[in-house]
Amino acid sequence: MKLRTVRLVLWAPLILFLIFVATFATGLIKPESKIIPSKMVGKPLPQFALPPGAPGITGLSSADFAQGEPRLLNVFASWCVPCAAEAPQLTQLAEAGVKIDAIAIRDRPEDVAGFLQRWGNPYQRIGSDTQSSVQIAMGSAGVPETFVVDGKGIIRHQHIGEIRPEDVPAILAAVKGAR
Amino acid sequence: MIAETGLAALWLAAALAGFQLLMAVLGLTPARGGLMAAVRPVAVVQGVLTAIAFTCLIIVFVQVDLSVKLVVANNHSAKPLLYRFAGAWGNHEGSMLMWVTILGVAGAAVALFERKLNERTLIATLAAQAFIGLGFYAFLLFASNPFERVFPVPAEGNGLNPLLQDPGLAFHPPTLYLGYVGLSVAFSFAVGALVTRDVGPAFARAMRPWVLAAWIMLTLGITAGSYWAYYELGWGGWWFWDPVENASLMPWLAATALLHSVTVLATRDGLRAWTVMLAVVAFSMSMVGTFLVRSGILTSVHAFAVDPQRGAFILGLLVLYIGGALTLFGLRVGTVKEGSQFEAVSREGALVVNNLMLSAILGVVLVGTLYPLMAEAMTGEKLSVGPPYFNSAAGPIALLLVVVMAAGPLLRWRRDDWKPLVMRLAPAALLTALALLALSIFGPPIGIFPLLGLILAAGVAVASIAPLWKRNLRRTPLHIWGMVIAHLGVAVTLVGMASETAFTKETLVAARPGETHDVGPWSVRFDRVDPVAGPNWTAIEATLTATRGTSAPKTLITQARMFYAPPTETNEASITSVLDGQLYVVLGNADDQGRWQLRLWWKPWVTLIWLGGGLIALGGLLSLIGRVLRERRSQRAEGYYI
Incomplete structure (x- = not known):
């Protein structure tokens, strides 16, 4: 009996290795896609409560979303150049009456304040996510990304990358559809 | 042609x-x-x-x-x-x-x-x-x-x-590859010994120099790579737990364990199956590393050849070689007789603990590197594993390992007692206590890891020299010197890592030429910016003057370079080394009001990280020379192969 256990231990490395191979193989077979759509679309927002991302601004929690009206959730960072590029489009959306909140990723309050001063502030609330934990929970793989969240707090739409002028109608339509 | x-x-x-x-x-x-x-x-x-x-x-x-x-x-x-x-x-x-x-x-x-x-x-x-x-x-x-x-x-x-x-390209890949692929010799030795069922002290003595040589190169390669990343990437960090860095660290950990277990096999004929296993694992880790870099399966700063087809090819080779060797191991190692026994408190005992801990760290790094892949294959979720995991999981084991490393060389082979060991370790313990006292009285408040790192390094430094105590230094064999220097190197590296973590000062400013900013004990004046041109690049060059106390001012030059083939921007950091650390300055972008982004770091004792790495490799080299010369002499004495 004891001998048999010893024998099994000798095969353990091989078994472990084969498990790794199986993992690698699935990783290789799957087609490479640069865009990583969130698995969270159609699901409620993850629970979170983030401190304010800049001085003089309200922080953001998941409870702020289930208030009956659709809102945009913009994931951005002051250190991200495409985020600056999408600022005019966000302002345009805010002027069209869309309520926008934001999560600042791995950022510092003073940097965020500088960013808002320079590029405008279309946001009602900004939460600071210094460890990217909410970002990961949201299924967001980079900055900027923008989510449409409906009045019940369900994620309805995900826009990956900066919002270009030609993307604005699609975002507006998604917001309308989420009512 | x-x-x-x-x-x-x-x-x-x-x-x-x-x-x-x-x-x-x-x-x-x-x-x-x-x-x-x-x-x-x-x-x-x-x-x-x-x-x-x-x-x-x-x-x-x-x-x-x-x-x-x-x-x-x-x-x-x-x-x-x-x-x-x-x-x-x-x-x-x-x-x-x-x-x-x-x-x-x-x-x-x-x-x-x-x-x-x-x-x-x-x-x-x-x-x-x-x-x-x-x-x-x-x-x-x-x-x-x-x-x-x-x-x-x-x-x-x-x-x-x-x-x-960068000159780093001329040095880092060749040394790293010499180590990486040099481990293939150990792998082949293990396979050969499994085929002929000939695992014993003679086999271990034959394999040892090859393992040592590969390990020295791997140590140098990793040290060089770390320094290259530190000065070239302009982030001021020396280790990023990047998947490909891990891919080079894993064979190193396995080879370090192998280096120590092969000594047990050579000297005391113990740990037969384990040594063979490690020899297989070390090169397997090299091949897995190669696969990770070439297949594009992990994203990394090093992933320069993303091609799933090549990945599938190498995966096939991995299955053939690693799978083959492990199968042979499973079939044959049961017939390899168990070597001689030993007490728990003995040199062998300490080396077994060393091996277990190195393997544990290897496991931590392997799991952290592959976890995102595993998670994605099983649940389809994408996630990333970052430095907090690696530091908090591998850090404590590494610190414990350092303690064992201090005690190991002071133990006798086969069996020893606790009491004399405690006596032999007393000076090291005393210095550790003194370091703790000095740091808590004179030092600024620092985190628990850097604190433990610094005080343990003090103890280890003493303990690693202790094997020379009461020896005639001229007649001390070269491989003992090698061990002493390599272990001392670990202490030196540890001081570097801990003080870089604990004492680094950083200043990030938007500065106009003429302004002066402070970082740590330095006062840095931003003199001017000039355009300059190199052979295949143009750059904005900032000139700064750094002064510290009353000593002579130092001129710093840092560039933001634009290469035209292919068009890319890089930051050439200005690094000024002084005895007790480095001043690291990076020029960033300009804003529209004539201000430039400047990042200034003062990193006390950071150079010790790489100096220690060099010492570790030097220790290995001395040991290698000592072993080879000794074998030569004994062969000559026996009249073989002159």
Whole structure:
């Protein structure tokens, strides 16, 4: 009996290795896609409560979303150049009456304040996510990304990358559809 | 013509590898023992041919032969000579050829110089080496041909990634690969010994210098890579837990464990199966690392050859070699007799603990590196594992390991007692306590990890020198010196890491020329910015003057460089080394009000990280020389092989 256990231990490395191979193989077979759509679309927002991302601004929690009206959730960072590029489009959306909140990723309050001063502030609330934990929970793989969240707090739409002028109608339509 | 010569040499080498394998396998059968005589010379010629192929690649790169596809993709006539030369391996195909060349040359070296090993085991070892070679030749010739021509011949090449245009490229990949692939010798030794069932002290003594040599190179390669990343990437960090860094760390951990267990096997005939296992694991980790880098399966700053098909090819090779070796291990190691026994409190005991801890760290790094892959394969979720995991999981084990490292060399072989050990460790413990006292009285408040690191380093430094106590220093064997210096190197590195973590000061400012900003004890004046031009780049160059107390001011020059082939920007950090640390300055972008982003770091004692790495490698070198000389002497005394 004891001998048999010893024998099994000798095969353990091989078994472990084969498990790794199986993992690698699935990783290789799957087609490479640069865009990583969130698995969270159609699901409620993850629970979170983030401190304010800049001085003089309200922080953001998941409870702020289930208030009956659709809102945009913009994931951005002051250190991200495409985020600056999408600022005019966000302002345009805010002027069209869309309520926008934001999560600042791995950022510092003073940097965020500088960013808002320079590029405008279309946001009602900004939460600071210094460890990217909410970002990961949201299924967001980079900055900027923008989510449409409906009045019940369900994620309805995900826009990956900066919002270009030609993307604005699609975002507006998604917001309308989420009512 | 040169490219064809290289390709022909490669094909010939592949054919010879097949021949070598055949002769060895046939020669090991009792009836055809005579064929064994062919194996050594064939292995040598195979090694020479790979060296010729690699030389041909270097020549086409230096000459910028634009009829070769690889040269067009990675070279440019305006590049300085050094980078045309080193650029030969700054790409997938070229670095793979370097990989195979080292494999071939290592096999040739074994064939030429290995005289201690039982001849049958040696032939089986060379068979294994040839078998590995065959697979990687096939990979090179069918999936990554470095000598492919292109027609029509373009007027100019695309240039080399500017991050690679650095003297680091000439040094880091070759040393790292020598270590990485040098471990193939240990792997082949293990396979050979499993085939002939010949695992014992003689086998361990024969394998030890090869393991040491590969380990020295790996240590140097990792140290060089860390310093390169530190100054070239401009982030001021020296280790990022990047998947590819981990891929080089894992073979190092396994090889470090192997280095110590092989000593137990050589001296006391213990840990037979475990040593063989580690020899297999070490090179397996090298191959897994190669796979991770080349397949594009993990995203990383190093992933320069993203191609799933190549990934599938290498995965097949992994299954063949690692799977094969582990199967052989499972079948054969049960028949390897268990070596001699020992008490828990003994040199062997400490080395077993060392091995377990190194393996635990290896496990932590392996899991952290592969976890995102596993999670994605099972649940489809994408996630990332960052420094917090690695630091908090591997850090405590590493610190414990350092404690064992302090005690190990002070223990006797076979059996020892706690009491004398405590007495021998007393000076080290005293210094640790003193360091703790000094830091808590005079030092600023620091985190628990850096604090433990600093005080343990003080103790380890003393404990590592302790084996020299009461010895006649002139007659102390070289390998003891090697051990002392390598262990001291660990303490030195630990001080560097801990003080960099605890005491670094950072200042980030938007500054106008003429302004002065402080970082740590330094006062840095931003003098001016000028445009400058280099051979294949232009740059904005900032000149700064740093003063500290009353000492003479130092001039700092840092650049934001724009390369035109391919168009890329890099930051050339200004690094000023003084005795107790480095001042690290990076020039960022300008804003529209004439201010420049400046990042200033004062990193006390940071240089010790790499100095320690160098000491560790030096210790290995002394030990290697000592062992080889000693074997020579004993062979001469016995009248063999003069």
